[in-house]
Amino acid sequence: MPLKEEFIRSGGWLFKRRSYLPLLLAAVFAAGILRGGPAGAGPAGAARLVAGLAVAALGLAVRIFTIGYSPAGTAGRNTEGQVAEVLNSTGIYSAVRHPLYLGNFLMWLGVSLYGGIWWIVLVTVLAFVVYYERIMFAEEEFLRARFGEDFEEWARKTPAFIPSFRKWEKPRLPFSARSVLQKEYSGFFSMVCSFTFVDILLNAAAGSGPAPGPFWKAGFAAGLAVYVVLRTLKRKTPLLSVEGR
16 A cells, blocks of 8 residues: 555544543553652642643643634544535634644643653653644545645645744634533543543652542542533533534
8 A cells, every 4th residue: 555545544543543542641651650750749749730731721722722713514523534614724723734633732741741751751742743643644635635726725834733823814703612612621621630640640659649639639520510511511401502613
């Protein structure tokens, strides 16, 4: 099989299974931290927490900004196959072609920074490069086939992963907070769960027992409450539904 076709095939396969990457990283985090990770408390632990939360919050903000301005049939959590009713090329998509994956990367980079082990951070970066490179390749081939010259023109002036705001274009749609609440509550809770999981590992490695500290006990409880409320509103009411989103 030619290399291009192999990239498309494997990229499509990974696209449907991209939600499994966090499970692989969780195993790496557990193995690394439990074998001798840094202490979970003290000034160093607080510094790691602040740095990790700052980077992860930036990633979540990128996702929120992307989803809040995106029309229906584009940004989403579908896993069955590629979806693109229109070509997003304004707003954040005028600065970077794959903003949702950039957001994912920053969120997981933040979690790995909280872990405090340099090689775990390196593994996280390399995992995203290997895992998402083919997914992005397959997505772009789908967009090329669907939108032709419009895609080619957009791709020529817009970087794939590292944003450039030199040719910023105002989003076509207004920001929709309801759309964000409907689509991104699970991403927010996943981030909370990930930090709580790392906190448990750090405490276990430090001999404090496999339990989160007070900060993440409260954070997990609050995150769970937000998740349950928003999931219920999404499934049981039309409150979060926005026409065309």
